[in-house]
Amino acid sequence: MRLPDLPVRSVLPALGQALDERGTAVLVAPPGTGKTTVVPLDLADACSASRGKVVVAEPRRVAARAAARRMAELLGEPVGETVGYAVRGERRTSARTRIEVVTTGLLLRRVQHDPELPGTSAVVLDECHERHLDADLLLALLLDVRAGLREDLRLIATSATVATDRLSAVLDDAPVVTAHARTYPVEVRHSPPARGERLETCVARTITTALREADGDVLVFLPGAAEIGRVRRQLDVPGVDVQTLHGRLSATEQDSALAEGPRRRVVLATAVAESSLTVPGVRVVVDAGLSRVPRVDHRRGLSGLTTVRTPQAVAEQRAGRAGRQGPGVAYRCWPEHETSSLPAYPEPEIRTADLTRLALELACWSTPDGHGLSWWDPPPEGALAAGRRVLHTLGAVAEDGTVTARGTRMAALGVHPRLARALVDGAVEVGADTAAEVAALLDGTGGDRQADVEQALRDLRRSRSPEASRMRKEARRLAGLVTGESSNTREATDSSVGTAAADGQTPDVAAVVALAYPERLARRRDATSNVYLMAGGTAAELPPGSGLADAEWLAVAEATREPGRAHAVVRLAARADEELATRVAAPLLTDTDEVAWSGGDVTARSVRRLGAIVLAERALAAPDPQRVRGALLDGLHQEGLDLLRWPDAATRLRQRLGFLHARLGDPWPDVSDAALLDRADEWLEPELSTARSRADLQRIDTASALRRLLPWQAASRLDELAPERIEVPSGSHIRVDYSGEEPVLAVKLQETFGLRATPTVADGTTPVVLHLLSPAGRPAAVTSDVDSFWDSGYASVRAELRGRYPKHPWPEDPRTARPTRGTKRKD
Secondary structure (H helix, E strand, C coil), X not given: CCCCCCHHHHHHHHHHHHHHHHCEEEEECCCCCCCCCHHHHHHHHHCCHHHCEEEXXXXXXXXXXXXXXXXXXXXXXXXXXXXXXXXXXXXXXXXXXXXXXXXXXXXXXXXXXXXXXXXXXXXXXXXXXXXXXXXXXXXXXHHHHHHHCCCCCEEEEEECCCCCHHHHHHCXXXXXXXXXXXXXXXXXXXXXXXXXXXXXXXXXXXXXXXXXXXXXXXXXXXXXXXXXXXXXXXXXXXXXEEEEECCCCCHHHHHHHCCCCCCCEEEEECHHHCCCCCCCCEEEEEECCEEEEEEEECCCCEEEEEEEECCHHHHHHHHHHXXXXXXXXXXXXXXXXXXXXXXXXXXXXXXXXXXHHHHHHHHHCCCCCCCCCCCCCCCCHHHHHHHHHHHHHHCCECCCCCECHHXXXXXXXXXXXXXXXXXXXXXXXXXXXXXXXXXXXXXXXXXXXXXXXXXXXXXXXXXXXXXXXXXXXXXXXXXXXXXXXXXXXXXXXXXXXXXXXXXXXXXXXXXXXXXXXXXXXXXXXXXXXCEEEECCCCEEECCCCCCCCCCCEEEXXXXXXXXXXXXXXXXXXXXXXXXXXXXXXXXXXXXXXXXXXXXXXXXEEEXXXXXXXXXXXXXXXXXXXXXXXXXXXXXXXXXXXXXXXCCHHHHHHHHHHHHHHHHHCCXXXXXXXXXXXXXXXXXXXXHHHHCCCHHHXXXXXXXXXXXXXXXXXXXXXXXXXXXXXXXXXXXXXXXXXXXXXXCEEEEEHHHHCXXXXXXXXXXXXXECEEEEECCCXXXXXXXXXXXXXXXXXXXXXXXXXXXXXXXXXXXXXXXXXXXXXXXXXXX
């Protein structure tokens, strides 16, 4: 076989040696080196037909078809002879096919169906650097197959980037073979948006500039089909053909974008053109600097595509497209200084995406948690657990994570588990055709969406647009998958779903949506609100003009939540009702007696819920006392100790105990708020067990309750160590204030005449602080050493106050004077 003179040819001997010695290899080869086409041809040429065919796994359908077509052209044959392909809904192979190009998702299905991969001698995993979820999983499963079933299976992982150390390690330290591309210089120019200019306007302006300043076709990278449409509408480039390239186009439209035309072209593309495809004639690249990647909000149960800044490695790959056939120019629609702040590499999907489908594949592989597999990056435990919860709700796995019979059927369909459930059970509910139509719409093949599923389906059924035609074709394919399965096993599934279609009722598309997204069944909060509460607990509002505003119940297919918004926004939904919700989402139904602290008191009610949605409730006349006790404790923890009544006696006792705990420690208890709340079930018994409401808490004798914290030995010494009152020389018993850091005795100065030593507490370790008061009760002096005060402070107090209070005694020697509570005795 005569191979084209491409850079990868020079490393084919090293690659063959690595495979002969180890059975695995990592091939590092930038776009344009021929890794996707030359390597499979060389592998097939080196292996006899009896050893099996070479399977090439591509991340996208358009890349799989293009690679097969290019290899067939090199052989001078039509596709389907030596080289064929198989993608979702389309297959072109024959008995003579020795190289088959497939999507990673399709190869996953084959591995799950028969892990030994009979008739396959080698697998090439192309574009591993893109880190798609299916590709990472396929790599892990194929390594497991090699380790246990097929040591002879050759495995090559290709990457366009040099960051391959981890990939080599995953492949059991596979040799790394590097091919260098023959590239031409690419000049990078920056064309950022002007102040207030929309990105699409900036891109359109930059395209016009590029057509004027540079030669060759222009390849434009945009994040999605919507942006492609907006840029296309703004372009006015006479004499230039404007074409589009993205995954939602038909095969004919995609093939057209991959072929040079008679005139100069502008090709508006998504990420499909980054690495695995060659767009001929391109000498100019315009990069919007954005990528669309999957993200999931596990807390709210919402997932979707998010627009992010393009990583540096991806920006370099995009720019390199301009230097394939000659010197080129790359225009970047962002300021030059921002390039250094871009992330270095794309975030692997396994770290950020919805892992429900991955969880189902692992369950089918009999390793629900993924343990025992060799991962490039292992799936995050939290995201994987969230995926398993969704699968359990869909009836695809049991509580222990093992796959159910329904789950096996769902996995065999090769679509997301939510759509698979909608197809499998929806065929019983509304018929295979309607279920397939709705599933095709939910899968994103329906183009621009309206908020109302039923209206969107009516429009798509009537439309003659290519988009609608593709949707109808996909619906027929999905219906065929379901009916083919049902013809083998006509018995009813183990679903609790009814058979509305069989009863002659109008097919209910909301049932299909609800089967896919049971936790997104939603009920309006009140009659005047446009906000709905979904069964999963997320609030979502209808956009204006949705046509669904009068619906009490919705089956929500899609909702998004933007940063800063209080609620999610419903993007696609169907009218539903309570009967449908409770029938289709029966696993979410619960009937519980709820006893809780709510609204400032104990509430006890019997509640029927659909997830977070309250369907019905009634008051409980005799709630479980233990649950009431728990609710009261919850109330104390929520609202604090102010729920209890604290008369002066209780407050002073708490202060005394707090003082002794601080000074002496154990066995004197900690009576801080946190400590008392932590031990509430101890010191508030038995009153807590008989209380039923907030009012009952107010009736608890907190002083008596606090004393329960004291061991009996300590209780007997409380008045000795922290006396509530201390007798002073006048005979008065003055209350000690323990509320501050030091105990305080506030007493009129005349009552302390004759006092030679400051009173102490806590076994003599702590002197009280004497607040010596004037006859009017105002502080005249503060001291914790009264003997020193008589010597150094009393004279100045006497001089200041005796003229103001002449009727009160002010002796020169207070140590020997008689204490008094009143004025001087009259002569």
